[in-house]
Amino acid sequence: xxxxxxxxxxxxxxxxxxxLQAAAQDFPERPLEFVAGYGPGxxxxxxxxTMARLMEENDLSPVPINVxxxxxxxxxxxxxxxxxxxxxxxxxxxITSSHIATPLTSNIGLDYSSFTPIAxxxxxxxxxxxxxxxxxxxxxxxxxxxxxLNVGGTATGSIxxxxxxxxxxxxxxxxxxxxxxxxxxxxxxxxxxxxxxxxTNPGPVADYLDSGKFNALAISTEExxxxxxxxxxxxxxxxxxKISLFRGLTAAPGISEEDRQALTDxxxxxxxxxxxxxxxxxxxxxxxLVVTGEEFADYLGETExxxxxxxxxLDMLSN
Numbered sequence: 001x002x003x004x005x006x007x008x009x010x011x012x013x014x015x016x017x018x019x020l021q022a023a024a025q026d027f028p029e030r031p032l033e034f035v036a037g038y039g040p041g042x043x044x045x046x047x048x049x050t051m052a053r054l055m056e057e058n059d060l061s062p063v064p065i066n067v068x069x070x071x072x073x074x075x076x077x078x079x080x081x082x083x084x085x086x087x088x089x090x091x092x093x094x095i096t097s098s099h100i101a102t103p104l105t106s107n108i109g110l111d112y113s114s115f116t117p118i119a120x121x122x123x124x125x126x127x128x129x130x131x132x133x134x135x136x137x138x139x140x141x142x143x144x145x146x147x148x149l150n151v152g153g154t155a156t157g158s159i160x161x162x163x164x165x166x167x168x169x170x171x172x173x174x175x176x177x178x179x180x181x182x183x184x185x186x187x188x189x190x191x192x193x194x195x196x197x198x199x200t201n202p203g204p205v206a207d208y209l210d211s212g213k214f215n216a217l218a219i220s221t222e223e224x225x226x227x228x229x230x231x232x233x234x235x236x237x238x239x240x241x242k243i244s245l246f247r248g249l250t251a252a253p254g255i256s257e258e259d260r261q262a263l264t265d266x267x268x269x270x271x272x273x274x275x276x277x278x279x280x281x282x283x284x285x286x287x288x289l290v291v292t293g294e295e296f297a298d299y300l301g302e303t304e305x306x307x308x309x310x311x312x313x314l315d316m317l318s319n
Contacts, residue, residue, distance in 0.1 A: 027259050028090055031064040035093040037078030038154060039071045041184030043124070043203050043284075044094040047247060050280045051270060060269050071181050074102040074155030079110045085252040089259035092118065092267075095248045097159040100300070100307050105157035105316050112304060115250040117296040118263050121271065122286040124201035124245040126163050126220040127231065131190050132213055139171065139218060139237045142197065148174040152186040152195040155179050157316055159245045160199040162307075163220060165314050170239035190214065201245055202228065203284035220244060227285040246303065247286065248296065264292050 034052055036044035045067070052065035070078040075098045082093045095112070103111035130136045142149060153160025156179045168175045178195060180186045183204035189195045191213070198205070208214040216231045222242045224233060234241035251263055270276050271290050281288050291299055311317050 027262055028063045031066055033091050034067045035078050036069045037075035038182035039069055039184050042182035043201055046203055048094050054275050055270050075099050076102055076108045082252050087254040088252050089255040091252050092249050095250045097245045098155045100304050101157040104311050105318050107318050112300045115253055116255050116260055118249040118251055119267055119292045120248040120296050122288040124286055126199055127216045128218040129205050129214050129216050130197045131193055132215045148176055149196040151175050151177050152189050152198040163199045166241050
C-alpha cells in the first residue's frame with residue numbers, strides 16, 4: 001500500500017469517526033415524545049407530564065417534550081406504538097408492572113425485552129381505597145359485607161389485579177375485579193360508587209385522600225410509610241400482601257448506545273433535582289430507587305420471573 005493510499009484510508013476512518021460523533025451530538029434533532037400507555041389523569045400520565053414540565057423548566061432538554069396517551073390493551077397499544085419507532089431515540093415510554101404482566105397474560109407478540117431499558121425511577125406501594133361515604137374503616141368492615149364486592153383497578157393481570165386475587169385468597173372475600181383503561185377511570189368509578197373499592201397507587205388518589213372524599217384502608221408495604229403514617233398495612237390486618245409497583249422508562253428498540261446514554265443522562269439529571277423530589281416523589285409517595293442500563297434490564301428480567309410464578313399460581317398465564 002502506498003503512502004497516499006494509507007493516508008486516504010486514515011482520512012476515511014477519521015471522517016467516519018467524526019460522522020459518528022456528529023450523529024451522537026445531533027441528538028435530539030426534534031421534539032421528544034413521552035408515551036403513556038394509559039389515559040389522562042392516571043399514574044403514567046401524571047409522571048410523564050411532570051417529567052416533561054420539569055425538564056423544560058430546568059433546561060434539561062434542548063428541545064420541547066410532548067406527552068401522548070396511547071391507551072388500550074393494558075399497555076399493549078403503547079408497546080406496539082413504540083415498537084414501530086425502532087431505531088428512533090426521540091421516544092420514551094413509561095413502563096410499570098403492566099408492561100411485564102400484559103405479555104404474560106395476552107399473546108401480544110412483544111414483551112419488556114423488545115425495548116431499550118433506560119431507568120427505573122422508583123417503587124410505588126398499592127393502596128386499598130374506599131369512598132368515604134361508605135363508612136368503611138378497615139378490612140374487617142369489607143369482610144362484614146358478606147357479598148361479592150366489585151374492585152376497580154387498571155388492566156387484567158396488572159399488579160392491582162394480583163393484589164385483588166391475593167386479598168381474596170387471604171381473607172376469603174368474594175371479589176370481582178373490574179379492569180379500567182387508566183387510573184383516572186378508576187377514580188371516577190370510585191367517586192360515583194360504581195365500585196366498592198379500588199386498588200391503586202397513591203398518586204392518582206392523593207388529592208381525594210387529602211380532601212377526605214376517599215379513605216385508604218390498607219397499604220401493600222411491609223411497614224407503614226412515612227408519607228401515609230395513618231394507613232395500616234395489609235399485614236397488620238392479617239392479610240400477607242407485600243407487593244409494589246415499579247415505575248421506569250424504556251426507549252424504542254434498536255437505538256444506538258450513544259443515544260441510550262444521552263437519554264439516561266438527561267432523565268437521571270432530573271431525578272437528582274429538588275424540584276423532582278418536591279413535585280413528584282413526595283406527593284405521590286414514591287420510594288426513589290433509581291437504577292439504569294443493564295442493572296435495570298436485570299431488574300426487569302427478575303421481575304418478569306416473579307410475575308410469571310405469581311400469575312401461574314393464579315392460572316392467568318397465556319403461555
